[in-house]
Amino acid sequence: MTDSSLVVDLAFWGCAVVAVVFGALVFVVDSMARATYALAVSFVATGGALLLMQQSYLGVIVVLMMVMEMAVMAVYMVMFMGMNPALMPMSMVHSHRTALGASLVTFVVLGSGAVLVPWPERRGAPSPDVTEALGRAIMESHMLVMMAVGPVMVATIVVGVALSTARTRYDRLGDDLDQTPTDPPLRGETQRGGRRRDR
Amino acid sequence: MTDPLADQLARLPAAALGAVLALGLVLVLAWTASVSRGVAAGRAVPASMAHAPAEAARLLRQGRRTTLSADRLLWRVGGWGLFPVAVLLIALVPVGETALLPGSLGVVWANALDVVVWALVWLLGWGANSVAGLVGGYRFLALALGYELPLMFALVAPAIAASSLDLAVVADAQSSLWYAVWMPVAFVAYLVGVLGFAVSGPLAAPVGSEVSDGALAELSGPDLLVVRAGRHALMGAGAAIAVPLFLGGGSGPWLPDAVWVVLKALLLTGALAWAAGRLPTLRTHQLMEPLWTILLPLVVLQDLVVAVLVVSGS
Known part of the structure; x- marks a missing residue:
């Protein structure tokens, strides 16, 4: 492992941790605006991870689209969720137990799939x-x-x-x-x- | 084989120098925009030149005003984020040999950065917990939907003509004729977009005086200073991106490439800021219809013309 690939690895894990932590913050914060922009930060970190996988175009497009989308989504969230703009705190979760159960099951299924399935060997080389x-x-x-x-x-x-x-x-x-x-x-x-x- | 980490470290001083130069260029462009706005408003040139430093000195000493249960985190992120976005935009511009942040996707990165302004201005309006700020933030998002699509399709035209998303390649492809000349609709749509993300001129309704400065309401002291500087800087940065996109990059007689890039950026910034100062601010609904039903189809048509010309020419 060369030094620069170590740097890339560290940056990748940094992006991954930021993406997961801010994704979780969506349910912790008590304001629609904060929840929406926590999600935006999570997506930007995902874009960063894509950039580090040398998928530059996909990475920058994820950043572009998700910032735009979250800016618009914040408006809809505030509008539909009935949060008045006086920044009154409100919980970002409902149907707590069901949602938690469903998300844990989904995570375990998808995660075990990613870990347990034998990954195919790369055939051919990526396009230049x-x-x-x-x-x-x-x-x-x-x-x-x-x-x-x-x-x-x-x-x-x-x-x-x-x-x-x-x-x-x-x-x-x-x-x-x-x-x-x-x-x-x-x-x-x-x-x-x-x-x-x-x- | 050399050690890649040592290689990176060896390039560090050059990168630091580049960053300082980029920051300096943003400040000069922002100041140019401010001077030009002053002249457009009827002030004398010396008074216009002194305006920005004097305002900076005044605001740096001013105390912070707070509002009841403001979302201070989001508010500050929105305000202090504008200027760095402008610096990043400038870093994409190829000056002389290379850009500070060169890359094969410069056009897309420029677009992604100007979209970040959507989030920042809305957060600025939201965070203050004031009616005026909120009105400004919502106005901005409405206008953003109106100016951003023409802007995006305007960015497509030079990219098609140069067959590249790299700003340096786009600039080099204009050796015979500037893109501003043979794709004028795309150029105009781009400039409208710059006015949009600099929240200026006809698209300044989000900070309109009839809503107590809208998204800027309740800002004071250094927080107000960085937002004002950020708006001027964004106008300068937008103009600087237009240089490789539409104005032939560093091409020009006698002077070196880098000087031409800076000169063109300064001139376009000054012209744009002057126009922004002379034109009336339009209300949101007066802009939405022309932007969507006239400008957007025209820009798409422009893309079609460029694409047909490129295909038939090759």
């Missing part, structure tokens, strides 16, 4: 440019999957926004979308003066 290899896999052999997943994801986003928004373009532009937009948008009533249906 793993980023390009990943791009080729996605855009060539798995293109059909990506093309199917894309519209499904967009549809999910559009439906999610349409269901959760309180104001739509119909509130600003009228029922036939032909009126001058009001600025600021009207609240609680339609352009033509009628009360909007309750949501």
